[in-house]
Amino acid sequence: MKTQRRYDIDWLRVIAIGLLLIYHIAIIFQPWAMFIGFIRSDDSLEGLWAPMTMLNVWRIPLLFYVSGMGLFFAMKKRNWKQLLKERSTRILLPFAFGFVAIAPLHIYLFQQFYHMPLSYYASSGHLWFLGNIFCYVLLLSPLFFYLKKHDNGNFKKALSKLMSYAVGPLSMAVFFMFEIAIVKPQLFELYAQTWHGFFIGFLAFFFGFLFVYSGETFWKTVSKWKWLYIGIATVLFAIRFTGFGDISNMYLTTVESNCWIFGVFGLGYKYLNKPSKLLSYLSKAAYPIYIIHMAVLFAGAFIILPLKIHPLLKFIGVLAFTFIFCFLIYEFILRRINILRPLFGLKWKFNKKENGVEQLSKPVQPN
Template identity: 55%
Template sequence: MSVNNRRYDIDWLRVIAIWLLLIYHIAIGFQPWGLLIGFIQNDQSMPSLWVPMTMLNVWRIPLLFFVSGMGVFFALRKRSWKQLLIERTKRILVPFLFGMVAIVPIHVLLIMKYYEQPVSYVANAGHLWFLGNIFSYVLLLLPLFYFLKKHEDGRLSNVIKKIFGSPFGFLIAIALMVAEALIVKPIPFELYAQTLHGYVLGFLAFFLGFCFVYSGSYFWDKVLHWRWIFLAAGLGLYLYRYFESNMVAPNYLMATESCIWVFSAFGFAYKHLNKPSKALSYMSQAVYPVYIVHMAFLYGAYYLIFPLNLSVGLKLVLVILLTTVGCFLCYELIKRINFLRPLFGLKIETKQTHTTTEKALGV
């Protein structure tokens, strides 16, 4: 498990996936079913938004789980299992617990007030369910991952490298995702949050992400070489859903489409995004706190904008602007107050840390 250069494309994919999540959440308030899943809902919906939303929805969350598994591989190259566990506890578990009691209740309060329900304090995981899942995967798989690190030439290591360093790795990934969908039978497939389907699918994607990068360069060579094929296949399966199945295909096709979109995303990111930049330096730091606080600012924007007598298109633009500006202003405040930084997944900053980060990113 050699220490290689930083993979900026994976950092970018994490940033992009979180931003897709934020955009998706904004759009839910303009869907006729938004209230059914706990979102403040505008009186006039925008059904046309569902066309791109349903394309993204089958792969945006699985992509995050794949990337998270890969992140553990890269983190483990330079850490012992104890160091990794401490680092992940600080970066994932602490923000998760803090968010449950201090951040999520804010948007729960706003929806209660908007619909004139009795106001009460409700601590729950909410949109931070993803962090709870990731931390549990680290706990469950860290013994195996550390064993593979310590026995790179062992039998199990060679089996994993042989399987995932060949075309069979792609087929096995798809087969596992299909098997999960057939066994768990999620309805709908895209319902990941706090469900058995979301947990098992996330576990598989997290494990597969680790295995693909552990196996060497084969995965990256092939997603780069086959990226257009994956893109065409993903688009073909989506168009089948769109024209033949009213956006809802059988679960085995949804799982297959999900994997193919993910492979395509890795291929194009590896081709175009594997380089440092000032934008990445800023966004990679900002995106985690933004993810944690975005629902509070989103519901605040809903609360202010939805009652206004404006066109639905203008309301969408204003919600996007208010949410984005609010999130980034909050991040700018958080990063300047050292005792707040760990609560939002940021390291305590010192002058030396700042200089080291800049050098690592080549800026």
């Protein structure tokens, strides 16, 4: 079955991963960086944390939403066996490889920076996200295939009707509030390798699928009401950032988080749903770059932080180093060495003969 590609969702995935890199680089310049396993600059730039505080309640949930949407499109042209095989290759294999080869590399750089004894401990590092996604695929695929089979059922009609109202998408925040009440996280933005991160990711992944499943109604709603969502999110962020008494709490943060995301979806649907050569390149590069970025970031910090320059120049230097070398590694190593491609979420390139001439087939970009 041929499906129409949603370029705005591809763009949002690329943008979210780009923001993730910037966010992780900003952590290096915070005084508490070492406590969460990051190399820390002796010269802090705490002013960087103001915009990061706005980002950190929706950047990871956005990726989970987008991942759930991607599964919907993948299921349109695959049965459950094909889906499990494809997701195992694309998610589980890079996760397993990263667990034993990528995460230990940036842990090693951390130990070298602080002249610590060399040691190894099993950790998925920043790749915890992939492990979560694969679990969601296993847990939710039976339900999703059931919904696919009953594509014209009453549930879809009711869901589509609900999504036609501005409050429809936002009503899902109630489930995120239940998660807060049950799990009681220490911090809303503490996602990595926590039960809070697992369950909030589960909900975002689940509703990401449902939003696309509901049809065009959801997209028309978020496009129409995007500025309302962004306005609500801005007010709630101002309350959270100023710490205005007891008004600021994690229940309100769930509303803020989802409002930012729905506003972003609305902007993307209106302005980004168009193909481009740049997007075609970046959408393939984003996943491998996500996998390697922590090791590259730590290498950049290892080299640049000891320099006797202004801390803002150090930040710019680490930022430039990370982006440049991530793309160089992707362009000249990961995408060109065939045996490495599946380890970093890329498809094999197969040789095939056409009209007696052997050619290199173009890999199909999965949804």
